[in-house]
Amino acid sequence: MAGDEVIRIMCPNLGCQRVLAVPSSARGKLVRCRGCGTNIRIPANRPVPVDLPPAAGAAPAKPAPSAQSKPAA
Numbered sequence: 735m736a737g738d739e740v741i742r743i744m745c746p747n748l749g750c751q752r753v754l755a756v757p758s759s760a761r762g763k764l765v766r767c768r769g770c771g772t773n774i775r776i777p778a779n780r781p782v783p784v785d786l787p788p789a790a791g792a793a794p795a796k797p798a799p800s801a802q803s804k805p806a807a
């Protein structure tokens with residue numbers, strides 16, 4: 735691979751929200767926001783666009799077992 739991909743990530747600091755462009759080699763590492771100095775962790779996986787519908791096979795098909803804790807009658 736070329737390895738020249740640039741990852742754009744927004745600073746989680748609500749008072750900053752600066753968009754940082756970091757090289758793909760920074761995945762899984764911490765980068766410091768140049769705007770506020772907050773350490774931001776770059777996700778190892780490629781960011782998934784949440785606006786698109788989940789592709790078949792990409793998302794887990796099993797529902798989260800969070801609402802199945804009913805007491806037995």
Ligand SMILES: [Zn+2]
Pocket residue numbers: 745746747750751752767768769770771772
């Ligand atoms: Zn920032």
